[in-house]
Amino acid sequence: MSQTIAALSTAPGGAIGIIRLSGADAGALLRAVFTPAGGGDLVPRMLTYGTLTVRGRVIDRPMAVWFPAPATYTGEPMAEIHCHGSSAVLTETLTALFALGARQAGPGEFTRRAFLNGKLDLFAAEAVNDLVCARSPQAAANAVAQLGGHISHEFTDLRQRLIGLCAQFLAVIDYPDEDIDDLPRDEIARTLTDAAARLDGLRESYERGRALREGLPCAIIGRPNAGKSTLLNALLGYDRAIVTDIAGTTRDTVEETMRLGALVLRLQDTAGLRQTDDPVERIGVERAMAAVADARENGVVIAVFDGAKPLTDEDRFVIEQARGARRSVAVRNKADLGAGFAPEALEPDFGAVVALSAKARTGLDSLTNALTAMTGLADLPADGGLITNARQADILYRTAQALTRARDMLAAGMTPDAVVSDIEEAVEALGGLTGASAREDIVDHIFANFCVGK
Numbered sequence: 001m002s003q004t005i006a007a008l009s010t011a012p013g014g015a016i017g018i019i020r021l022s023g024a025d026a027g028a029l030l031r032a033v034f035t036p037a038g039g040g041d042l043v044p045r046m047l048t049y050g051t052l053t054v055r056g057r058v059i060d061r062p063m064a065v066w067f068p069a070p071a072t073y074t075g076e077p078m079a080e081i082h083c084h085g086s087s088a089v090l091t092e093t094l095t096a097l098f099a100l101g102a103r104q105a106g107p108g109e110f111t112r113r114a115f116l117n118g119k120l121d122l123f124a125a126e127a128v129n130d131l132v133c134a135r136s137p138q139a140a141a142n143a144v145a146q147l148g149g150h151i152s153h154e155f156t157d158l159r160q161r162l163i164g165l166c167a168q169f170l171a172v173i174d175y176p177d178e179d180i181d182d183l184p185r186d187e188i189a190r191t192l193t194d195a196a197a198r199l200d201g202l203r204e205s206y207e208r209g210r211a212l213r214e215g216l217p218c219a220i221i222g223r224p225n226a227g228k229s230t231l232l233n234a235l236l237g238y239d240r241a242i243v244t245d246i247a248g249t250t251r252d253t254v255e256e257t258m259r260l261g262a263l264v265l266r267l268q269d270t271a272g273l274r275q276t277d278d279p280v281e282r283i284g285v286e287r288a289m290a291a292v293a294d295a296r297e298n299g300v301v302i303a304v305f306d307g308a309k310p311l312t313d314e315d316r317f318v319i320e321q322a323r324g325a326r327r328s329v330a331v332r333n334k335a336d337l338g339a340g341f342a343p344e345a346l347e348p349d350f351g352a353v354v355a356l357s358a359k360a361r362t363g364l365d366s367l368t369n370a371l372t373a374m375t376g377l378a379d380l381p382a383d384g385g386l387i388t389n390a391r392q393a394d395i396l397y398r399t400a401q402a403l404t405r406a407r408d409m410l411a412a413g414m415t416p417d418a419v420v421s422d423i424e425e426a427v428e429a430l431g432g433l434t435g436a437s438a439r440e441d442i443v444d445h446i447f448a449n450f451c452v453g454k
């Protein structure tokens with residue numbers, strides 16, 4: 001069994017700090033530093049109060065738990081010490097554990113061991129990281145459903161079925177007396193079509209899954225005094241950007257992350273987009289342009305207008321900036337002061353047009369509803385069926401392509417060896433998704449993105 005690893009699994013600065021151990025000596029190492037308060041030995045899986053002794057000194061009175069193998073997260077013996085969160089106590093305890101033979105765990109090493117010991121497949125292991133990083137309850141729900149293994153099983157079952165198909169084809173190739181016509185072509189074609197469609201559907205969910213996991217870049221644009229800063233503050237619920245009525249005061253970009261239900265927006269309050277001779281302000285305008293370009297391509301553009309006044313040339317410049325964006329919403333702000341122009345003036349250029357008052361904080365729902373609908377995050381599949389990373393999306397694409405090619409070859413009456421090579425390619429690709437045949441460097445790369453202690 002591998003060397004015992006130890007790491008602090010909680011973020012520094014909390015009231016409690018949890019040190020985790022995994023490996024053959026986890027139980028022995030725990031017993032070397034921890035003594036249950038009532039005497040006697042540790043009871044498996046029971047959190048127990050006691051003393052933590054390092055170099056002959058009691059340094060904490062923590063809770064500790066011992067998990068004998070194999071029913072543990074990693075499949076190895078494990079232990080946890082729930083200390084008080086003092087960095088001095090935690091460092092001293094870890095140092096003592098290292099002196100006793102443990103070594104510092106690398107990023108994601110606990111989960112990597114769980115994967116290597118067959119406790120979860122690679123797809124579920126990646127969901128663990130998504131769960132740790134989830135920024136909305138919906139992102140957490142998607143990750144925890146994936147962790148539950150429903151989709152992993154689906155991939156494993158499909159891979160087994162495809163391996164079975166390969167065997168059938170190879171039998172025909174090896175024993176040429178058996179004609180390919182002996183194979184149930186229609187049934188095989190249906191299996192290939194259905195599988196390709198399901199995998200394609202999952203791949204298509206990647207855009208939404210990515211938005212769910214990473215959030216969307218969001219640029220709030222509009223001419224000076226349209227109410228961008230006021231809107232940002234209203235959305236954030238507190239005063240973050242400076243609000244004044246002197247034109248051009250929002251000179252810098254201010255980044256905030258904001259959650260609206262399932263939607264996480266990486267907000268950028270941009271300097272007023274307008275032509276200017278002021279060199280400082282021009283830097284702000286350039287930054288605003290870059291923020292808008294990112295939001296146009298990958299996220300959402302919120303264009304704010306002073307809805308109480310007729311549209312100006314500056315507003316038309318803003319419309320130009322938003323035109324052609326992947327997702328865009330026009331906000332007719334200052335609805336409390338009446339309407340200076342009709343919504344139809346903006347409708348052709350925006351995905352949605354809403355009216356609200358940022359100052360009075362009324363009508364904000366119309367904006368959040370439009371944004372949620374636009375990103376397709378209003379209704380999420382309950383089975384964890386949103387794919388959240390590019391590697392998985394790429395594998396799904398390649399697998400579906402290979403299956404479609406195999407189906408087409410079958411339909412065109414090609415020889416079994418031509419059909420089987422595409423199915424084998426699909427089997428190989430799917431193995432990369434579950435980890436059944438993932439390359440070691442890819443596995444290394446995946447776990448390198450985890451935090452230490454998970």
Ligand code: GDP
Nearest residue numbers: 224225226227228229230244245334357358359
């Ligand atoms: P920005 O330059 O686009 O960021 O505009 P600000 O957010 O600084 O707002 C400019 C002025 O418009 C400020 O005096 C705000 O109080 C005012 N303002 C913003 N939103 C509204 C609104 O919904 N109604 C009214 N009556 N005034 C608003």
